[in-house]
Amino acid sequence: MPELPEVEVVKKSLENNITNLVFKKIMINTSKLRYIINKNDFRGIINKKIISIKRRSKYLLISTEGGLTILAHLGMTGKFFIVKKNKMKIKTSFYYNLESKDDKHNHIIFNLTNNIILIYNDVRKFGFIKILSSSSIENNIHLKTLGPEPLSKKFNSKYFKDYSKNKRKKIKSVLMDQKFVAGLGNIYVNEILYISHIKPNRSINKINNLEIKKIIKNTKKILVKSIKKGGSSIKDFIDSAGKEGSFQQNFYVYAREGKKCLKIDCKTKIKKYFIANRSTFFCKSCQK
DNA sequence: TTCTTTGTTCCGGA
């Protein structure tokens, strides 16, 4: 599941591999992803050079010369593959074999200069790609309501405290609310609350100052660590092209229902239940 | 056939 660290890693990979290349031909193999695709919109970026790749929350922004920007969200299963034509060599963050059965989910294929092909692949089709005018980005419906980036200085104790006033929402729901902080998804929020020793169902106005500090510190720490991990696994992968299972992630609680808590000497089994329709994992001994 | 997954929106109850 692509969360902020994965999107950041993809961003860097795109930055390194397709900046300054020019779109030559685009093949669209589906009528819709999350939204209906308007093929005409894509004509505008033909023969346009890619000048920058940015990330905001879990969104990717690929800007071209001439005032158009590609806005992409990977949803649950979206992936970008960068393939060097003729060489069949994988150059991106995720495993890809040109012969693989995933081919049927290659929904958009961008041919670029330098014999580079950029492929948008998405099994579940919960992701999307839109072409926007670069000047409208700030007011874009997906971006304008987003809260601060979790890795920015704006995401600090004061901000957290001010936001919490008179609110009784559960801490887990708040951390997942994109208006509060942009880019945290279910997996990382489960992990952050475990590391911070806080039960996911605590009311936000009952979280004390020390705990707020812990949550913020751990949020930044875990994101930075995961970005570094993603980066290193990409490197390993390019070095040993063709090997599968390059992107392994180890979680403390996520998807570990019934397994023992990983803290030394804690024999409690990880519990699972739902908060706001999202699977929630926690250790009842370690989280208060 | 049913369940799972995420981000977002809608709506009912407190």
Added chain:
DNA sequence: GTCCGGAACAAAGA
């Protein structure tokens, strides 16, 4: 009026 959270929706695979 405001706040909270459950339900629903998208698609496809197990």
